[in-house]
Amino acid sequence: MNFFLVLRGKTLKQFLVVVIAAFFTAWFLYAESSIRIPVFSTKDGPKAVYKGEKNVALTFNIGWGDEKAKPILDVLKKENVKAATFFLSGSWAERHPDLVNRIVKDGYEIGMLGYVYKDYTELEEDKVRQDIVKAQEVFKKLNVKNVKLLRAPTGHFDKTTLKLADHFGYTVVHWSVDSKDWTNPGSEIIKKNVSKAKKGDIILLHASDSAKQTASALPGIIQVLKKKNLKLVTVSDMIVNGDAKANEIK
Template identity: 35%
Template sequence: MGLSKPYVTGVFNNVSSKQQRKLPIYCVERDDKKISISFDAAWGADDTDEILQILDKHGVKATFFLVGDWVRKYPDKVKKIAAAGHDIGNHSNKHPHMGQLSKEGNKKEIMAAHEEVKKLIGIDMNLFRPPFGEYNNTVIEAAEECGYYTIQWDVDSLDWKELGTDPLIKQVLDNKHLGSGSIILFHNNAKYTKDVLDTIITGLKQQGYELVPISQLIYKKNYYLDHEGRQKPIKDNKQASLKIK
């Protein structure tokens, strides 16, 4: 499962000070109140049907990041997720620590899962979330070269800590990072996720948020990332002088 990573503005030990620090997309600058819910699926699948039912009840489309091994073990669940209109994202093939792999090793992990999903449901994924939320320049470059946007989150539900329902609800609805363009992290098989999802979605809607899949939240071109990993659109010539995607 993914682990919470705070915003970081420094440089990893394995990146020299002369290299540009690459960041994934943690959240998105938006003028509207659109946000995204995401689920990492790496281990079990017992709660997946109930999660899909809750999302359907609220008319919400989410993003599911799937590990290749999970896809092979639960192909019917993958088909259900896709049939319901949710985003399917790549969460690696075997859930390794990808920062310890070479660029070629990263590409093999990403593309093995990519081909597994394409073979099963015929789609080409383009959203990637590294296992454990761990990344470095090599990981992000490998994903880019495979045609992927690397996606993190700015609101961690902490469902993987299994702290109970009330702490989980408060962790999301009262999160200091929650705002327009936020990406919320859940796991499909964490103990309390299915029990709080209805309440959390209701609470988010009461706060005025519209929940959309990540593919509809992020900018696909003419953007840049600030030092916190916030994706921003290019609006003027000064911003255009930054690294444009």
């Protein structure tokens, strides 16, 4: 015997609404769980951290210049900041071995910012590889050990960058809060930009000479973060002690 289910128009509409609602609920739960994967990544490939789960990380890019790094280190010492991560270009590091040595002695983490300030997404793979290797050689000569983090010089990276970084044993690090200090908008604006930070954020700052107001903004930034009960940690500590968040690179 054959049985047929006859749905009237109203019943059919109700059925479709339930199906659509179930679909979007499933999609939402999937997206919510996926955002906790610690990467900007290829589908099954290497990873790039841009945000953690707890604490905050102050990160400073130094690509060039002779004047701004020391004042920033002085402020960090005065404000008793024990943890920060400095991304150094190899070309800057080899010209300022004394400051590199101070960064290490002060207990801060060092990451790589390539060798020269070039957009990795605009270079051929061999050129990116050569840039990383040249920077490696500089840090080796300066006896800087345990460099495990790499930030693309301009902040732009793609699958090739991720693949090469993974090949050399580096984790690519982006950021979730941009201070925009390099635009020199004034110390108060820089502080306001960073005041948006919350648990898990990686904060981008600069210690190159183009960022003329970072040192003056730092005390206020540190005060704001402390008032929010946010502990300052290195990027590596953030990665080790909590899940990081990510998006897929396509």
